Amino acid sequence: MNLPITRRNWLRTGALLTAGLTVNRSSFGGAALGSDVWNPVAANALHEQTLVNEFARLGEPMPQIKARIAFNENPHGLSPKAKEAIIKAVESGNRYAMFEGQELKKLIAEREGVKPENIMLSAGSSELLTAMAVYFAGSAAKGAGGTVLTSQFTYDDFLGCAKKFGAKVEAVPLTKEYRYDLAAMKAKITPDTKLVYICNPNNPTGTVIPAEELVAFSKEVSPKLPVFIDEAYIDFLKPEDRPALPKLVAEGHNLFLTRTFSKIHGFAGLRLGYAIGPEKFLKELQNYSRGEWNPSVTTLRAGIASYQDLEWQNFCRTENDKARDFLYKGLKDKGYEYVPSFANFVLFPIRMKPKTFEKEMFSNGILTSTREYNAQPYCRVSIGTQDEMGLFMDAFKKIV
Numbered sequence: 428m429n430l431p432i433t434r435r436n437w438l439r440t441g442a443l444l445t446a447g448l449t450v451n452r453s454s455f456g457g458a459a460l461g462s463d464v465w466n467p468v469a470a471n472a473l474h475e476q477t478l479v480n481e482f483a484r485l486g487e488p489m490p491q492i493k494a495r496i497a498f499n500e501n502p503h504g505l506s507p508k509a510k511e512a513i514i515k516a517v518e519s520g521n522r523y524a525m526f527e528g529q530e531l532k533k534l535i536a537e538r539e540g541v542k543p544e545n546i547m548l549s550a551g552s553s554e555l556l557t558a559m560a561v562y563f564a565g566s567a568a569k570g571a572g573g574t575v576l577t578s579q580f581t582y583d584d585f586l587g588c589a590k591k592f593g594a595k596v597e598a599v600p601l602t603k604e605y606r607y608d609l610a611a612m613k614a615k616i617t618p619d620t621k622l623v624y625i626c627n628p629n630n631p632t633g634t635v636i637p638a639e640e641l642v643a644f645s646k647e648v649s650p651k652l653p654v655f656i657d658e659a660y661i662d663f664l665k666p667e668d669r670p671a672l673p674k675l676v677a678e679g680h681n682l683f684l685t686r687t688f689s690k691i692h693g694f695a696g697l698r699l700g701y702a703i704g705p706e707k708f709l710k711e712l713q714n715y716s717r718g719e720w721n722p723s724v725t726t727l728r729a730g731i732a733s734y735q736d737l738e739w740q741n742f743c744r745t746e747n748d749k750a751r752d753f754l755y756k757g758l759k760d761k762g763y764e765y766v767p768s769f770a771n772f773v774l775f776p777i778r779m780k781p782k783t784f785e786k787e788m789f790s791n792g793i794l795t796s797t798r799e800y801n802a803q804p805y806c807r808v809s810i811g812t813q814d815e816m817g818l819f820m821d822a823f824k825k826i827v
């Protein structure tokens with residue numbers, strides 16, 4: 428089967444691979460790879476197979492992939508403590524998770540200053556985005572349709588899903604600094620507005636809304652409308668720079684935050700995410716998602732270990748900052764501007780058609796991604812290791 432190279436297909440492959448690790452190694456990983464032993468290198472070979480298929484479909488020779496920097500994954504992998512927890516958890520793979528979810532919720536609640544009842548776990552935060560879309564746009568409980576207010580050039584997973592369930596999306600332009608324009612958004616609130624969706628730090632721009640501004644907006648708007656803030660990349664900000672939004676949840680504001688372990692914790696393939704929100708609302712949302720019963724016992728135990736491993740998180744954040752600075756310098760030296768980023772990816776304008784750029788980079792062994800905004804093409808490159816960013820710059824210099 429030829430699959431187009433979309434993130435979703437990649438993720439699907441990743442999810443299958445993870446399932447292969449704990450559930451059905453012999454029928455997927457083992458048989459396909461011709462080995463009884465799970466081998467992460469061979470797993471990557473399977474990912475590459477997707478690309479081989481795609482290049483074969485296009486009639487192109489398959490390049491050797493040197494850097495996969497397209498999906499904002501963590502290039503440093505899992506915390507050593509999470510790996511240890513996974514190995515131990517293998518023995519429990521035949522049992523449903525029982526207390527692990529409660530334990531993780533307790534840890535998150537303590538750190539964030541909320542109650543465990545304000546936390547809902549999920550198998551990656553995408554599951555929560557879908558549940559939110561179904562709840563707000565598609566459920567009888569809320570009345571179908573309505574308008575979701577957001578910004579242009581943001582993460583469109585939740586928005587796309589809400590549209591499928593009948594919602595309209597009102598998206599205001601970004602500011603000239605590529606930030607969410609909260610004042611313009613406020614001016615667009617009408618009686619039909621059902622929810623506000625904000626992604627902070629924003630994907631794909633990497634920009635953040637100043638913390639005080641976001642807190643003030645949430646305080647002002649949430650008494651009238653639910654405010655949904657997707658904080659998938661929040662861990663790349665130092666704790667002291669993060670907006671104090673969980674505190675607003677604790678105070679009873681109508682605010683819903685989603686977070687993921689896919690980024691700084693490196694769990695993109697393992698799948699773990701969580702929401703912080705009002706207890707009553709989370710109980711209702713449980714009707715649209717299985718919540719903490721969805722992540723596997725393996726993932727939950729690894730999550731508990733990773734969440735407490737602050738040293739690993741600091742290491743990944745510091746390495747990300749260093750590799751990002753290295754990329755900035757390379758782009759600047761080549762006369763390219765970029766949008767200063769607070770996350771593990773950088774957006775910069777390119778002077779080539781997006782698909783041509785992607786394909787040229789791919790032919791040079793670099794898997795990266797592109798976007799268009801206001802007719803301007805951009806590359807959104809994920810931050811890999813410093814070596815990977817070096818390979819990215821080598822390929823970039825070759826093709827531009």
Ligand SMILES: Cc1ncc(COP(=O)(O)O)c(C=O)c1O
Pocket residue numbers: 498499550551552553554582626630657659660686687688689695699700
């Ligand atoms: C802004 C944003 N939200 C949510 C997600 C979903 O991630 P996951 O389902 O892996 O938690 C992503 C993934 O890249 C993202 O960029």
